[in-house]
Amino acid sequence: MLKTDLPQLTAYRTTLAEAGKKLFLSWVLYSLGIVVAVILSYYLIPVPASGIMVALLLLLALFIPAIRNRLRPLWVQGVAKRAFAQQNSMLYLESSKPNYKKHFQPAVAKLGFFERNEQIVKGELGGLPFEMYAHTFRQLFARRYGRKVIQVYSVKLPKELPHIFMRNRQAGSKHLSSLPRHFDDDQRVSLEGNFDTFFTVYTHRRTITEALSLLSPNVMEALVRSNTKFDIEIIGTRLYLYSDNYLTTAHELDEALRSLINVAETFEHRLKSWRFVLPNNQHYPYLVSRPGFGTVALGHTYFNQAWLLIIWYTLYSALKITAKPELWPVKVGLVIFFDALMITVLLVLRRRYQLSKRNVGR
Structure with a gap:
C-alpha cells in the first residue's frame, strides 16, 4: 500500500507568486533601460541612427545565457521548484x-x-x-x-x-x-x-x-x-x-x-499477482515511433526517383565540366562533395525507415 501523503506545496505557491512579480519587474526595468539608452545615445553620440544601433545591441543581449535565463518565464517555475524541494527535503x-x-x-x-x-x-x-x-x-x-x-x-x-x-x-x-x-x-x-x-x-x-x-x-x-x-x-x-x-x-x-x-x-x-517475464536472449520489446514525412518520402516512396535525380545531376555536371576544361579540378571536387552528401542523406533515411518498420515486429 502506497503512502498517500502528498508533498507540501505552500512554498511552491508563495515562491511562484513572488518570482512572477520579480520577472515582471525585470522586464519593466529592461524595457526602460532600452528606452533610456536609446534617448541618451541619440543626444550624446553624433552618429546617424545611433539610437537604433544601441537598441539592437541591447536586444542582442537577450542571447546572453545569464540574461536570457533570468528573463524567460520558465525561470519562475525553477525558483518555485527549488523552494518546493527544500520544503519537502x-x-x-x-x-x-x-x-x-x-x-x-x-x-x-x-x-x-x-x-x-x-x-x-x-x-x-x-x-x-x-x-x-x-x-x-x-x-x-x-x-x-x-x-x-x-x-x-x-x-x-x-x-x-x-x-x-x-x-x-x-x-x-x-x-x-x-x-x-x-x-x-x-x-x-x-x-x-x-x-x-x-x-x-x-x-x-x-x-x-x-x-x-x-x-x-x-x-x-x-x-x-x-x-x-x-x-x-x-x-x-x-x-x-x-x-x-x-x-x-x-x-x-x-x-x-x-x-x-x-x-x-x-x-x-x-x-501483487502479476509478473512480466521475457524469454531468454530477447531484448526488451519497446514501442517504435512512426517515421517522419521526410524519412518516408525519401527513404521509401521516392527513394528510386531520388537516385535518378542524383545520377541526372552527376551527368549534367559532367557535361558542363567538359565544356569548360579549365575549371575541372574545382568543379569535379564540388560534384563529388554534393554527390557524397546526397547519397549519405538518402542512405541514412532509407536505413531509418527500414529500422522503424523492422523493430515493430521484434
Missing part, C-alpha cells in the same frame, strides 16, 4: 543532459534538437523513488519560436512492466495529447468498454497479451477516474505522466502529483 538540480538506457527511452526522448532536462526534483512520493522535471528541446519548423517544454512526472515501480503508452483523448484536455510523438498504428491496441474514448493504447506486438492482462477492467476504471489530462507511459520499471503546460501552477502540480500517486497505486495493486 528533496534534491534539486538546475539542469542535466538526458541519459536514458538504450531500450528504456521514454517517449520524450529524441523529440528534437538540443534536448535538456531542467528544474529536476528528486525524492520520494508515496514511498516510491520520484522524479519530476521540465524536458525542453527545439524542433525544426515549429510554429512557436523557442524551446518546447514537456512537464514530466515519474516514479519507479517495484516490478518491470511491458512498454505501454496511453495517449489521453479526454475532451476536457487542452490538447488531445501532450507529446508530438506518433507511434505506428499496428502497435495500437483496442480495449473493452469505453476505455478507447479516454485513451489510445499502444504496446508492442509481442506484449499484447501481457498488456491486456495488466490493463484489467478494474485498472482501466481506476485510470479513467484518477487521470484527467495526462499522457501515461510505462517502460521497464518507470511510470511517466506527461503534460504540455509551459508553466505549472500550484493547483496543476497538486493535480499531477495526485494523478501520479493514484496511477502508481493502481498498478501496484495489480503487480
Whole structure:
C-alpha cells in the first residue's frame, strides 16, 4: 500500500507568486533601460541612427545565457521548484543532459534538437523513488519560436512492466495529447468498454497479451477516474505522466502529483499477482515511433526517383565540366562533395525507415 501523503506545496505557491512579480519587474526595468539608452545615445553620440544601433545591441543581449535565463518565464517555475524541494527535503538540480538506457527511452526522448532536462526534483512520493522535471528541446519548423517544454512526472515501480503508452483523448484536455510523438498504428491496441474514448493504447506486438492482462477492467476504471489530462507511459520499471503546460501552477502540480500517486497505486495493486517475464536472449520489446514525412518520402516512396535525380545531376555536371576544361579540378571536387552528401542523406533515411518498420515486429 502506497503512502498517500502528498508533498507540501505552500512554498511552491508563495515562491511562484513572488518570482512572477520579480520577472515582471525585470522586464519593466529592461524595457526602460532600452528606452533610456536609446534617448541618451541619440543626444550624446553624433552618429546617424545611433539610437537604433544601441537598441539592437541591447536586444542582442537577450542571447546572453545569464540574461536570457533570468528573463524567460520558465525561470519562475525553477525558483518555485527549488523552494518546493527544500520544503519537502528533496534534491534539486538546475539542469542535466538526458541519459536514458538504450531500450528504456521514454517517449520524450529524441523529440528534437538540443534536448535538456531542467528544474529536476528528486525524492520520494508515496514511498516510491520520484522524479519530476521540465524536458525542453527545439524542433525544426515549429510554429512557436523557442524551446518546447514537456512537464514530466515519474516514479519507479517495484516490478518491470511491458512498454505501454496511453495517449489521453479526454475532451476536457487542452490538447488531445501532450507529446508530438506518433507511434505506428499496428502497435495500437483496442480495449473493452469505453476505455478507447479516454485513451489510445499502444504496446508492442509481442506484449499484447501481457498488456491486456495488466490493463484489467478494474485498472482501466481506476485510470479513467484518477487521470484527467495526462499522457501515461510505462517502460521497464518507470511510470511517466506527461503534460504540455509551459508553466505549472500550484493547483496543476497538486493535480499531477495526485494523478501520479493514484496511477502508481493502481498498478501496484495489480503487480501483487502479476509478473512480466521475457524469454531468454530477447531484448526488451519497446514501442517504435512512426517515421517522419521526410524519412518516408525519401527513404521509401521516392527513394528510386531520388537516385535518378542524383545520377541526372552527376551527368549534367559532367557535361558542363567538359565544356569548360579549365575549371575541372574545382568543379569535379564540388560534384563529388554534393554527390557524397546526397547519397549519405538518402542512405541514412532509407536505413531509418527500414529500422522503424523492422523493430515493430521484434
